[in-house]
Amino acid sequence: MARAISTRRKLTFTAIGWLVGFVIFFPILWTVLTSFKTEGEAIASPPHFLFFDWTLQSYYEVQSRSNYFKHMMNSVVISFGSTFIGLLVAIPAAWAMAFSPTKRTKDIMMWMLSTKMLPPVGVLVPIYLLFRDWGLLDTRLGLVIVLTMINLPIIVWMLYTYFKEIPGEILEASRMDGASLAKEIVYVLTPMAVPGIASTLLLNIILAWNEAFWTLNLSAASAAPLTAFIASYSSPEGLFWAKLSAASTLAIAPILILGWFSQRQLVRGLTFGAVK
Amino acid sequence: MRLKSLMLGACSVIAMAGFAQAETLTIATVNNGDMVRMQKLADDFTTQNPDIDLEWVTLEENVLRQRVTTDIATKGGQYDIMTIGTYEVPIWAKQGWLLPLDKLVSDKNYDADDILPPIRSGLTYEDKLYAAPFYGESSFVMYRKDLFDQAGLKMPDAPTWDFVGEAARKLTDKNKEMYGICLRGKAGWGENMAFLTAMSNSFGARWFDENWKPQFDQPEWKETLDFYVNLMKDAGPPGASSNGFNENLALFQSGKCAMWIDATVAASFVSDPKESQVADKVGFALAPDKGLGKRGNWLWAWSLAIPAGSKKTEAAEKFINWATSKDYLELVASKDGWLNVPPGTRTSLYENAEYLKVAPFAKMTLDSINSADPNKPTVKPVPYVGVQFVAIPEFQGLGTAVGQQFSAALAGQTTVDQALKNAQQLSEREMMKGGYIK
């Protein structure tokens, strides 16, 4: 009897779960479907859901206009590069803040976070002038620097909250054994911190990949990532639903797939100290 | 098509590896159909000039404008060729930011005298040409002949606003998603304000009087806006306040609008059976008037210009010469047909029998362009140049802010009177801040 109820309960939740999942995912699903339609079919009313002539026409059109792979490579280099540099700088800082906190640690933390609240467009002109003088306009290096800076506070904070959960006694114990600081980091801390670092890494790749203000305004041709690629489709002439969908699908596919494959790693450290 | 792009890709890799000294031109342009075509046809240029590589930065209009303006004003030097309009040219030329295209003008083969006079004068500052027109446009009425016939209406070649209003209301059937008229409503100085400013000119209104005093408190503006808002309420599509050129083009192409007053370049898009479901049913007429001597049509030319600081001027000039030449028109015609050549720049195109044969809108386009006068745009005298804009640096921001007010009135968020009051206040503030009025 109890079993029957729980099966029914499970079935009910299955129905609700799938319905909710479908509704939330629908905008993306619809974009992907539309990208395989012809322009005429894309705006057909009533809309065609699955039964239409599938075509790659829009993808050809998009690729013939802008070299997708170049933009994607730029996105990859910029988001991975900025995340790695960010981690390199942030891990020692977060470690120090977590294990040798001072009275000002929290203030520094909050100050770091508050730098993120500066509206980027307010400082566009100063940054543009500096980048011009340093020859960083439209270079991958320039964009890596900007994105590193933008996401650094989040990286530090995320690592800090994660490191804080690591019990200090273990470190004490290793110190007793006479391990040096470097060894402490490499052999003791790192293995314990890997899940937190991994999820910080993933979260920041996602944030960097999707950053659309600086990447668009500081690049022209050679360093332009996918955000610039999509900017040329945001309002094309005439019927463009299918082309827009194809470009959108191309722009989000890599990061969506990465996100899906690594979601377990992403979730494990994505607690910001919220879990005791 | 894929093979071609693959080969192109391969070629450019080889080119990068082999001829490191080849010059690379970075070209910033709008994502309009004609520019996209230019990009596709650019192999023709690079085969003729193997020592020049082209890098394209194709952006949506507003983004493009921000990017190029920021870059040229800070002398960032990221672009060798910029696509700009008749609004920017006089302002930028005055600052000395653009290279005068003297070589182009003196090139016999290029034949600069062939450029349509109103367009050329729009791109000239102190007798020097600062940008070469890629395509030029005015605005006119596009209408569905079939629907007009069905309703027993006849569109005159030079309609009045009253006729347009009446016909639009008659042809509207909202249950069948049939709208009598589609007009721009999306806020922006180059979107709804381009249309509304041009329209207000025919109603006798003006932005500023001779002393730069804003004129939104005058009856002419009220009449303009009342007419526009009421017309769109009765006969416009839903969501009109977020419709710009592209949105309306899509609506018209899919047969949802009986009339559409917009850029003349749209004529070839709505007449193209590949893109438009109403291709064979479209008629054309001049922009409406109110009997005051001015019609509600504008003048615009997307043009190619070289920033003054560029180090690759020679290659850039070569490219501009190629892209705006008569030969380019021939090239497009041979590849995609005469219907698709970029219109509105050269007199010779409008004398070309082959073009006239496929383009029923050619005469109307030419007449519209020729009747627009940027130097004397309004019924009453004004201190500024520009038909659908005011060629002062403050206009982009001001025009957009006013456009937002008018768009709110269209959406029904404010009344026409309130919108005009706000517009007047905004303009007075901006003019005071800019030091035009005390």
Next chain:
Amino acid sequence: MATLQTRSAARLMMTPAVLMLFVWMIVPLAMTLYFSLLRYNLLMPGMEEWAGTLNYRYFLTDPAFGAALLNTLLLVGGVLLITLVGGTLLALLLDQPFFGQGIVRLLVIAPFFVMPTVSALVWKNMLMHPVYGIFAWIARLFGLQPVDWLSSLPLFSVTMIVAWQWLPFATLILLTALQSLDEEQKEAAEMDGAGPVSRFIHIVLPHLARAMTVVVLIETIFLLSVFAEILVTTNGGPGTESTNITYLVYAQALLQFDVGGASAGGIVAVILANIVAIFLIRLIGKNLEA
């Protein structure tokens, strides 16, 4: 516990991050502050002159400023509300065992990976479009007049789009917190005869409080500078119905190219952001320092 040696080592390790951020913040900030006191329009070079507080006066008395301030708060508040409530419900749902749970979880987190520009374009053109959008089609299916989302409910529409993007984030954090809840605790409560609602209020909700604080903090940081969604969908309009502070500064900086005015706006925005930050620190201080 910490010796002098480790303390100086700690300081050494923090230095690069702090220094980099400090430079990143202070240099543009100083330049912005300086520009904000100038009459400086990019389109009129050579005309820069000292303007005193002129730019601030104009920015603060801009009729759009009050509206933008209100819109910013409404947008942040609205999205927080939707994501917290929706996120909690979703987390509770995903915590239940059901068939295909893993796949549904993937579907639910997907919006988080979508670029803001793309999601705004998709919502605007494919869903909310009054003629071709899916919503309009659904409305017509029921014989209703399609709602013209972006012009009649602009701020609500933008809030919806942004909330859709942030819902997965809230869900994930809350779900992780939920799963860390002690099973024994839950079962004990069940034994005591507590119903699902009272269990939720007395046990689950207090447990989620910390996670909710985190969601509020992180989302606020990002939501204060929401920009792409507004630019793509409504352009801040109609009127100033959906203009927030960031968009207002954008209009100054990239439409008017008024560097002076935009800088003043930027400084004002920083001050406002810091007020919010102080407020948040209070909040966090209570909830996070356990």
